[in-house]
C-alpha cells in the first residue's frame with residue numbers, strides 16, 4: 001500500500017481496490033467523529049448531507065461552499081489515515097468546468113482533502129475530465145442524485161425502468177471515461193448496480209445499491225440511529241437518539257432534584 005507522508009490512504013490505493021477487499025466509507029462532518037471513525041474506515045466522506053444532518057435543511061440544495069470548507073477542515077484535523085473526500089455543493093460546479101475548477105481548488109487548498117465528489121449526470125463528464133487533467137481527484141456519484149431532488153419531486157430510487165437504466169449506465173460510463181477514480185452508486189435497482197460494477201474499471205461504492213459493489217457507504221448519523229426516520233437501505237447499528245434522550249432526561253432530573261453536581265464534581269478552596 002502506498003502512503004503519503006501523513007500515512008493516509010491515497011487515491012491510487014482506493015482505485016486498486018477494484019474487485020479487492022471491500023471499501024468501507026462513512027460520512028463525517030466534525031473533528032471528534034472523524035477521529036473515532038478514522039481507524040475503522042478507508043474513506044471519510046464530508047458529504048453535503050451535512051446540510052440535512054447537522055444544519056436542519058430539508059434537502060442538500062441549500063448547502064454552500066463555505067459550509068463544505070468548514071466541515072472539511074474539521075474532518076481533516078480529526079483524521080490521519082483515511083482518504084478524505086469532500087462533496088462539491090449544489091451550484092458550485094454545474095455552470096462550467098472553470099467554475100468547478102475554482103470551487104474544487106478552494107475546497108482542496110482550504111481543507112487539505114485529497115479528493116472531491118460531485119453528482120455526475122452525463123453533462124458533467126467534461127467537467128470531470130477538466131478537473132482530472134488539472135490534478136484534481138474526482139469521485140463520481142450516479143443513480144439517485146440528491147441535488148436533483150426538485151426535478152425528481154423527491155428522493156426516488158433509479159433504474160427500475162428500461163430508459164432510466166440506460167441513462168444511469170451511461171452516466172457511470174461517462175464518469176469513468178472522464179477519469180473519476182471511484183463512484184458512489186446511490187438508490188438504484190440491484191441488478192443495475194451490479195452491471196455498472198462489472199462494466200466500469202473503477203471501484204463502485206454502493207448506498208441503497210447492491211452488496212456486490214466494491215464498497216459500501218452510509219450516512220453515519222443514519223446508521224447510529226440519530227433520526228426517527230431512516231431510508232429502507234440504512235441498517236441501524238446503534239440507537240443513539242434513545243441513548244441521548246435518556247442521558248439528557250437523567251441530567252435534567254438530577255439538576256432539578258439537586259443531585260447534580262455532588263461533592264466530587266465541584267471545586268473547593270485549597271490551603272496554600
Ligand code: KIV
Nearest residue numbers: 027047048049184217
Ligand atoms: O452527501 C452524502 O453524504 C453522500 C452520501 C449519501 C453518499 O453523498
